Amino acid sequence: MAAWDSFYRQLVTLEGYKNVLKGLLNTAYIAVFGLLIGMIIGCLLATTKILPQKKWYVKALSRFTDCYVALFRGTPMVVQLLIIHFVLFPALGIQISSVIEAIIAFGLNSGAYVSEIMRGGILSVDKGQTEAGRALGFGYGKTMLKIVLPQAIKNVIPTLGNEFITLLKETSVVSFIAVVDITKAFQNIANSTYEYIIPYIVLALCYLVVVLIVTGLIKLVERRLRAGDRN
Amino acid sequence: MIEIKNVYKYFNTLKVLKGVSTEIKEGEKVVIIGPSGSGKSTLLRCMNLLEEPTYGEVWLDGKLITPPDPYLHREVIEASKTFVKLFGEALEQNPDANEEELRESVYLSIRQNDLLKRHEGRAYRKALKAIAEENYVDINLARRQMGMVFQNVNLFNNMNVLNNLIAAPVGLKLKTKEEATELAMKLLTRIGLADKVEEYPQKLSGGQRQRIAIIRSLCMEPRYMLFDEPTSALDPEMVGEVLALMKELADDGMTMVIVTHEMGFAREVATRVMFMDEGVIAEEGTPDEIFRHPKHERLKDFLSKVL
Ligand SMILES: Nc1ncnc2c1ncn2[C@@H]1O[C@H](COP(=O)(O)OP(=O)(O)O)[C@@H](O)[C@H]1O
Ligand SMILES: [Mg+2]
Numbered sequence: 001m002a003a004w005d006s007f008y009r010q011l012v013t014l015e016g017y018k019n020v021l022k023g024l025l026n027t028a029y030i031a032v033f034g035l036l037i038g039m040i041i042g043c044l045l046a047t048t049k050i051l052p053q054k055k056w057y058v059k060a061l062s063r064f065t066d067c068y069v070a071l072f073r074g075t076p077m078v079v080q081l082l083i084i085h086f087v088l089f090p091a092l093g094i095q096i097s098s099v100i101e102a103i104i105a106f107g108l109n110s111g112a113y114v115s116e117i118m119r120g121g122i123l124s125v126d127k128g129q130t131e132a133g134r135a136l137g138f139g140y141g142k143t144m145l146k147i148v149l150p151q152a153i154k155n156v157i158p159t160l161g162n163e164f165i166t167l168l169k170e171t172s173v174v175s176f177i178a179v180v181d182i183t184k185a186f187q188n189i190a191n192s193t194y195e196y197i198i199p200y201i202v203l204a205l206c207y208l209v210v211v212l213i214v215t216g217l218i219k220l221v222e223r224r225l226r227a228g229d230r231n
Numbered sequence: 232m233i234e235i236k237n238v239y240k241y242f243n244t245l246k247v248l249k250g251v252s253t254e255i256k257e258g259e260k261v262v263i264i265g266p267s268g269s270g271k272s273t274l275l276r277c278m279n280l281l282e283e284p285t286y287g288e289v290w291l292d293g294k295l296i297t298p299p300d301p302y303l304h305r306e307v308i309e310a311s312k313t314f315v316k317l318f319g320e321a322l323e324q325n326p327d328a329n330e331e332e333l334r335e336s337v338y339l340s341i342r343q344n345d346l347l348k349r350h351e352g353r354a355y356r357k358a359l360k361a362i363a364e365e366n367y368v369d370i371n372l373a374r375r376q377m378g379m380v381f382q383n384v385n386l387f388n389n390m391n392v393l394n395n396l397i398a399a400p401v402g403l404k405l406k407t408k409e410e411a412t413e414l415a416m417k418l419l420t421r422i423g424l425a426d427k428v429e430e431y432p433q434k435l436s437g438g439q440r441q442r443i444a445i446i447r448s449l450c451m452e453p454r455y456m457l458f459d460e461p462t463s464a465l466d467p468e469m470v471g472e473v474l475a476l477m478k479e480l481a482d483d484g485m486t487m488v489i490v491t492h493e494m495g496f497a498r499e500v501a502t503r504v505m506f507m508d509e510g511v512i513a514e515e516g517t518p519d520e521i522f523r524h525p526k527h528e529r530l531k532d533f534l535s536k537v538l
Contacts, residue, residue: 126385128381128383128384128385129385129387129388131281131381131385132379132381132385132386132387132444133387134281134374135279135281135374135377135378135379135448136374136375136378136398136399136447136448136451137371137372137374137375137399137403137451138371138399138402138403139371142402142403146398146402147387147389147398150389151388151389154389
């Protein structure tokens with residue numbers, strides 16, 4: 001019970017829970033805003049692949065997307081994080097908090113994955129839907145916005161949810177650039193007590209609970225959407 | 232009037248349309264028949280530019296909806312470098328010839344032998360641009376005039392019946408939501424599906440879906456309706472209700488172009504029947520001429536299979 005006592009002392013008496021909560025919040029910030037940025041970047045990138053590949057600048061943009069995706073999927077997240085923190089931002093003379101750096105790094109990274117997801121989602125919508133929209137006189141943009149995208153988004157919600165969960169778990173590497181996330185918070189507790197079992201098991205449980213909650217929310221959204229048109 | 236002028240359509244090396252010319256006049260009901268793969272759908276889709284012709288032009292009510300085809304405009308050909316060169320050579324060789332006749336023969340030879348190159352000089356570009364500008368119409372505006380009904384229906388899956396019907400007139404700001412809903416309800420009532428107004432397409436039968444797709448087009452109050460095998464994907468017991476609605480439309484005076492394998496319907500409704508074979512209009516005429524007195528061997532063969 002000594003292990004438990006010292007964990008309790010760290011967490012409650014010495015107010016370690018404050019750090020844990022702060023860490024949890026940082027984890028949430030990085031995951032949520034990372035995904036938001038990722039969705040914006042992903043949608044833009046996917047657009048370059050979906051547009052009719054006729055004009056030279058569309059082709060160029062589409063090439064750029066290929067490179068972007070290859071780059072961010074072909075290197076480990078930690079390496080990207082380290083490069084942004086230790087190489088890119090110092091070189092550009094940008095000084096911002098590490099949390100924001102982490103958000104940017106995860107946003108850029110998940111942009112690559114989201115773009116592939118969105119592209120797949122848009123391609124999964126039957127071509128007939130676009131044709132019917134165009135035949136009625138909708139332009140390309142309106143057809144996309146009113147007809148294709150709503151269906152594409154519905155199709156990709158489960159995959160996007162998975163992407164979010166992956167992202168959430170992957171944020172545990174941000175301690176590499178000295179961000180105190182929930183992993184780092186528990187690591188600190190473990191290191192100061194030399195008791196590792198309980199802090200790390202509690203940490204795992206924390207991730208598990210958060211992931212289960214997120215999974216539940218995704219299911220709820222999915223069901224809502226499906227109730228919308230009883231597919 | 233829809234005018235199709237010398238339309239060719241290639242998919243890479245596959246030549247699907249090989250020079251189709253025809254006119255769809257106000258009030259006509261043109262039925263297009265022909266074996267599978269003969270280019271019927273492609274021709275129909277060229278009319279509203281869902282497919283862009285490789286060569287040739289499509290005109291809608293005197294406006295050009297495709298880019299101009301240089302070969303169809305003598306003034307464009309005569310402005311080309313190739314023409315100037317060939318005409319100069321021809322003049323040299325036959326100094327005594329009638330100049331006008333010579334122009335004509337050079338023009339015809341360029342047309343017949345596809346002699347225009349990619350770059351034909353400034354005068355040529357200018358002549359082409361002048362035609363494009365003079366006859367320009369926004370394709371999205373042109374398409375509002377032509378409703379299209381697809382073999383696989385294509386109701387919008389993310390919208391209920393009412394929203395399917397009012398999406399275009401409201402989304403394109405042609406009608407207020409109230410006006411559009413009123414027309415939609417009127418049409419729904421007419422086809423006896425007013426109680427389905429809140430349903431999503433997935434919940435309807437094939438025949439109901441196709442009839443709603445037809446009135447979705449009608450909600451745009453088009454002047455032409457294009458049908459691409461509207462009953463081919465339906466269960467047999469639902470074909471009748473869709474054909475009946477199309478018949479009603481025809482009786483109301485709608486101008487229609489219909490690709491179908493329903494020969495009975497063609498006979499009853501068509502003012503003109505067009506037989507397509509291997510990318511050309513092989514034969515056309517009144518239903519009587521086509522069904523009773525077919526001339527072409529291929530048409531006789533086709534009819535013996537489908538009748
Ligand atoms: N988008 C396309 N890409 C390539 N080939 C096509 C395309 N659309 C049609 N085709 C081909 O063109 C030919 C004619 O097609 P279609 O016009 O649909 O014939 P029909 O409607 O008379 O059966 C077919 O061989 C078909 O495979
Ligand atoms: Mg067809």
